[in-house]
Amino acid sequence: MLKINNLHASIDNKSILKGLNLEVKAGEVHAIMGPNGAGKSTLANIIAGKDDYEVTQGDIELNGEDISELAPEERAHNGVFLSFQYPVEIPGVSVTNFIKTAINETRKAKGLEDMPAKEMLKMIREKSELLEIDRKFLSRSLNEGFSGGEKKRNEIFQMAMLEPKLAILDETDSGLDIDALRIVANGVNKLKSKDNAVIVITHYQRLLDHIVPDFVHVLYDGRIVKSGDASLALELEAKGYDWIKKELV
């Protein structure tokens, strides 16, 4: 699904990623953990195509195709979804109109007609139930005045609507209380299949109690310095990151 080879990237001439390798296969869940400033969000943004960053070396392949030169919307059309750590507020655009536009633009890019209104409504109903979202919420301006938890739930709702191949959840657990965390994790689990893959970026083990990863990676100083199975996350929770830093010296 996703193959990242020797990725180097910088912002304002400051080097952030320094030779990162990662392979994610269909059907897998990967967790990326690491201390603040290690480059986790940078990695997520670069996969999604944010142009603030300069990729100086390496490439990103999605299903065998190099996507590093594609615009963000083209990557989205190819099935990349990023759940934002800080979803942007867009006053004046309702959640419903936004998701309709997103779906129909994606269909247009694939040469398909707009989704029939009836089908769209049915899908919105189903997915909002899955995420336990009040219908009234859908007519509100996108993310405007939403609580932290509502914003994250809305991200996963959009993910459910767009049915991406590769979903990257950037600290989706931050700002969530226990109930919201359970609802969001439950949503992600229901959307998981053998044909798609999920990358979970998180500081804490607690999300991984609900979304169980097949692999856990530690990102430190722009590279993945350690990989393991779900038990690595537990070890990190108990011992912190210092022991890994020491191992590297």
Next chain:
Amino acid sequence: MTRVKMELKEKIISSYVAFENDIDINSEIHDIRSEAFHNFEKLGFPTKKLEAWKYTSLNSVLKNDFSLFPNKENTVEFADVKKYFIHDIDTYKIVFIDGKYSSFLSDVTHDGKDICLLSSALSKSKYKAVIENYFNKIAKQDNLTSLNTAFADEGAYIYIPKNVEVEKPIQIINFTTGSEAATLVQPRNLIVVEENAHVQIIERHQSLTDNAVLNNVVTEVFAARNSTVDFYKIQNDNTNASLVDNTYIEQKTNSVVSVHTFSFGGNITRNNLNFYQRGEHIDSILKGITIIEGKQHVDHHTLVHHIEPNCESHQDYKGIYDERSTGVFNGKVIVDKEAQKTNAYQKNNNVLMSNRATINAKPQLEIFADDVKCSHGCTIGQLDDEALFYMQQRGIPKKEGKALLMYAFANTVLESVKVPEVKSRINKLIATKLGVNLGFDL
């Protein structure tokens, strides 16, 4: 340049005798005209030396060789101009072609209200009392208003008696045909809305060719106690057509008047919108969306004069400027010493889409009362890159994303439009302007 401008002024002055040939000069109205004429003779056209015209120069417009009184009766086919009307609903229509009334395109009435022509109101005795009470009572004595008053002769005359709710909107449309190389037209509108009456008005000035046009319009609106007036100005003209819109509104106790100005095109567009609150519990609403590009120029000069206590005013102007376009927002609010408990709000938000576009924004608050709430907020920014990336990430291409953001930006103004057909027309104009089809109205 100064010499050329003198020429138009001289031309206008020397033409006055010819104008007087065609009208009744023994009326009281003509005394008003003559006084205004002398005023214009003294003042001439505004120059950038005047504080109010610091950022808007008419020089390039005034150098045209205007024909002042196109004598020909020009006609246009309805099919050719249908698109400039709000045509999907029934409306009253007062239509002028090159300043002359077109009975063929109009739909006027005297049934329980007067929706007709100023020329007949000025000349017929049955309108005498209204004309005496209201004509030129609140229009300022400044350069261009004086010029209009000096030649005031034709335009819309609307009189809505007590307790009458006009059942459909009224459109006032002024076409210019370009039958002359450059045309100066000066419509004069008088709108009187009596107690507890309600009216909706749509105004448009449209040039039908690329020949130069200058519209110098004066509109006076009187809103009596408990009346409601909703005024929509659609400005989407050719790039050789300029407009100076001088609108004066007097409100009495408990009246609500809203003016929405949609400025989407033209050469130089200047809106002088003036509200005078003479009563209590008045609400004045001033809203505008400006979307221009190329070298177009739009200038909004607003004035709200709070004269008595317990009134409100709400201003919300949004501007989107691309390429080398320029904008001005000058919002003046005066709160007199007696006008305690005034609530005056003013918002002016602008987005510059290009490095070469400029906006000059200036709130002016003159507050002499001590128990008031007045706020003003002015922003000038660019489109939010984070929001754009967010939309692209969800599959919305950059161009559509930009359009969506601009729609959303302008939407706080659109949401208070009460005529659905006007709202959907504006939505369509915005979509066309931005070159997108979003498939829904915001």
